[in-house]
Amino acid sequence: MFLAKGPWYCVQMGYVLICLILCTRLYYQRYVKSSNKEKIQFRLFLLASLLTYVSVVFTAINHENVGIDYTALVLPLCILLFYIALTQYDFLEIKLMARERVFEDSHEGLIILNKELEVMDFNPARWSF
DSSP: OOOOOOHHHHHHHHHHHHHHHHHHHHHHHHHHHSOHHHHHHHHHHHHHHHHHHHHHHHHHHOGGGOOOOHHHHHHHHHHHHHHHHHHTTOTTOHHHHHHIIIIITOSSOEEEEOTTOOEEEEEOOOOOO
């Protein structure tokens, strides 16, 4: 198989690099503003981005016309890093988002009690007439 670089290859590589640069910038900005627990997540995201940069550079160089798409070789490792960041470190914080959406936006007064019947959290009832 022969890997030829036509005009659409340049368009695709430009698009990939723009997306990578924007994502890496976003990850870095969030890394700087994040707490210690979140810094681990963004380090994993940044590592996945750096691996992708390396693979894109190797693919673009195509030393000795080998014709290997290094991005496809690195992609499983990048996906694994994203999976670890999203699941092990609760990146999406689904529970917190659900709480904010249901608990804070409710027009009814809600109280959360623990097993000892102590008030853990509450929202003020919003009165609408």
